[in-house]
Amino acid sequence: MYGGFTTERHERLRARVRAFAEAEARPRIPEMEATRTVHHELSRLIARQGWIGVTIDRAYGGMGAGHLAKTITIEELARVSGAMGAMVQASQLGVAKIAHFGSEQQKRTWLPAIARGDCLPTIAVTEPESGGHVLGMRATARREGDTYVLNGRKVFVGNSHVGDLHGVVVRTGPGSRGLSAFLLESDRPGFSLAPQQPAMGLHGFSFGELVMEDVRVPAANLLGEEGDGVxxxxxxxxxxxxxxxxxxxxxxxxxxxxxxxxxxxxxxxxxxxxxxxxxxxxxxxxxxxxxxxxxxxxxxxxxxxxxxxxxxxxxxxxxxxxxxxxxxxxxxxxxxxxxxxxxxxxxxxxxxxxxxxxxxxxxxxxxxxxxxxxxxxxxxxxxxxxxxxxxxxxxxxx
Ligand SMILES: Cc1cc2nc3c(=O)[nH]c(=O)nc-3n(C[C@H](O)[C@H](O)[C@H](O)COP(=O)(O)OP(=O)(O)OC[C@H]3O[C@@H](n4cnc5c(N)ncnc54)[C@H](O)[C@@H]3O)c2cc1C
Known part of the structure; x- marks a missing residue:
């Protein structure tokens, strides 16, 4: 047990993730280092282990195992492959917004799919001129009847090129109450990805650019209320x-x-x-x-x-x-x-x-x-x- 914090269940999980990382991630590292691009197959294989759903309630098909279990899962993958640790962390980060702000309908639609590994979620906040300065963002959503129309760019988005469901935070008005968050499925017309740029490291992981050009999403894709984006x-x-x-x-x-x-x-x-x-x-x-x-x-x-x-x-x-x-x-x-x-x-x-x-x-x-x-x-x-x-x-x- 590490420092008295972990239980036997945590350590069983650690052993399982470590064995998987050694068997499945380690042999693929030379390929990821050579190609320097996102590894779709390994990302999906990891997701199918159920680990993206480690903090998702069992009522929604998740492991309901908590944040320490999440830390152990990510740590053990990152010990072998920083890229795959980063892949899992980015999608688990994408879970947070649905777990905390999703409607019952949104939770029932998305959390079981994420927990099964059928859907990789992201969260997209950063823009070229608004990294640390979140309120400096410029991407927008405007309401038109029962839909919102999204425009703008998001950069450095973890799992950009494997994500199925992006959680985008954009402007619906001025000031700090003028940011709102939306669920954006990656197959919607007007949505595209800029080509992946190889970075210094984390080869196999993608943290690239999302482009939204008049992308329509149903108003039901709003997370929480308008103004909850911050x-x-x-x-x-x-x-x-x-x-x-x-x-x-x-x-x-x-x-x-x-x-x-x-x-x-x-x-x-x-x-x-x-x-x-x-x-x-x-x-x-x-x-x-x-x-x-x-x-x-x-x-x-x-x-x-x-x-x-x-x-x-x-x-x-x-x-x-x-x-x-x-x-x-x-x-x-x-x-x-x-x-x-x-x-x-x-x-x-x-x-x-x-x-x-x-x-x-x-x-x-x-x-x-x-x-x-x-x-x-x-x-x-x-x-x-x-x-x-x-x-x-x-x-x-x-
Ligand atoms: C591997 C990786 C994964 C990422 N995943 C995601 C993701 O999933 N979703 C997403 O939206 N974004 C993601 N990002 C982007 C990340 O959130 C930004 O990199 C971060 O917000 C910092 O922004 P920046 O890099 O533009 O730096 P800037 O904010 O431009 O900072 C530049 C410099 O200014 C300093 N600085 C900034 N603000 C202050 C301040 N208030 N006071 C003092 N100094 C300051 C910084 O410390 C830094 O030295 C990811 C980035 C990386 C590298």
């Missing part, structure tokens, strides 16, 4: 996004430590294992310490969320600590590998590239620190999302 975006980001990306970081971090430890034990220098050099031991010790700290803050935050306790600040801190410490460990891993780390016959350079991708989504470290400063100053705005939507999972009570 709440949909922020609650998804705080409760699912931060925890999910923390989990991707944690999986990559674990891989960095495992790979570097094995390398230092196997490589010989001055006629003895590299791991016996004091400088290398110091660095391995720092990496191990960072990993244990990242794990503790990650599991603590989602455990609080499963228990329905306030934890918005803990989720921010978990993302901050997880990302920053995995980047620190990535540098130490490269130092220990020296020239050997630079070639693609070893996975270490892949882990380093993938670790950098987790910095921006769900708030950069700058943004997490700003929000934490507001907590310290006692000026954090509004009720905590974790109080509004946390708790109620079956595993938490087990």
């Amino acid at each position: 709440a949909v975006a922020y609650s998804s980001s705080v409760l699912y996004g931060r925890a999910n990306l923390t989990a991707v970081s944690l999986g990559i971090h674990r891989a960095l430590v495992e790979e570097t430890t094995a390398f230092a034990a196997a490589r010989s220098l001055y006629g003895r294992p590299l791991a016996e050099l004091d400088s290398v031991k110091q660095k391995l010790g720092r990496m191990q310490s960072s990993l244990m700290t990242a794990e503790a803050v990650a599991y603590h935050a989602v455990d609080l969320l499963d228990r329905g306790l306030p934890c918005d600040a803990e989720l921010m801190n978990a993302k901050l600590v997880g990302v920053e410490s995995s980047l620190d460990s990535a540098r130490l891993a490269m130092e220990i590998h020296a020239a050997c780390g630079l070639f693609t016959d070893r996975p270490i350079e892949r882990f380093v590239r993938d670790a950098h991708h987790i910095y921006a989504p769900a708030g950069t470290s700058d943004v997490q620190r700003l929000r934490l400063a507001e907590v310290a100053l006692g000026v954090a705005k509004g009720a905590q999302w974790s109080v509004r939507f946390g708790g109620g999972t079956e595993l938490a009570a087990a």
Whole structure:
């Protein structure tokens, strides 16, 4: 059991996901690295394991297993393939808006399909000039009778090129109450994808551009009320996004430590294992310490969320600590590998590239620190999302 947070059921889930990741994801990594494009088949295969529905209530066909179980699932996939950890986190992020704001009809229509792996959802908030500045977005929806007409572009959307159901947040009016969220099926006329641009890492995952040109959706596709867009975006980001990306970081971090430890034990220098050099031991010790700290803050935050306790600040801190410490460990891993780390016959350079991708989504470290400063100053705005939507999972009570 990790740090007293996980139960036997969590550890059984970990073992199952780890075995799957080793058997199905690891052999496909060379192909994903070579093509540098989205891996449709593996994404679907993972979805069919039911893991996108890990937090979906059993009443809607999900596992009802909670946020700690979600963290373990993502972490174990990311330990083998950062791209597939990112794929699962992005779709689970897409679940949040339906679970929190969906009507009963929307839940019944979409959650069982997502839980079965027949539908991969996304959430699309970011635009070219509105990353951290969500209110700067320009994409619009205008009401025409029983439909809304959507126009604009969304960029860096996780699972853009495998998603079946996009959750787009767009402008229906001015100001912070002028954002609204819609469910947009990917086969609607007027909807298209810009060609996937290869990025530095996470090969096999897509986070590309959605284009909406006079796309009509029924008014029934509105999530919540008109004006709920900011709440949909922020609650998804705080409760699912931060925890999910923390989990991707944690999986990559674990891989960095495992790979570097094995390398230092196997490589010989001055006629003895590299791991016996004091400088290398110091660095391995720092990496191990960072990993244990990242794990503790990650599991603590989602455990609080499963228990329905306030934890918005803990989720921010978990993302901050997880990302920053995995980047620190990535540098130490490269130092220990020296020239050997630079070639693609070893996975270490892949882990380093993938670790950098987790910095921006769900708030950069700058943004997490700003929000934490507001907590310290006692000026954090509004009720905590974790109080509004946390708790109620079956595993938490087990
Ligand atoms: C792998 C990946 C997956 C993603 N998935 C999704 C997704 O599923 N859906 C989606 O909508 N978007 C997604 N994104 C986009 C992500 O949400 C944005 O990258 C993020 O919001 C930051 O925006 P930006 O990258 O444009 O940086 P910017 O916001 O332009 O930031 C640029 C710099 O300014 C700093 N900065 C920004 N705001 C402030 C501030 N208020 N105070 C101080 N400094 C600040 C930042 O720290 C950064 O250093 C994803 C991105 C990545 C890399």
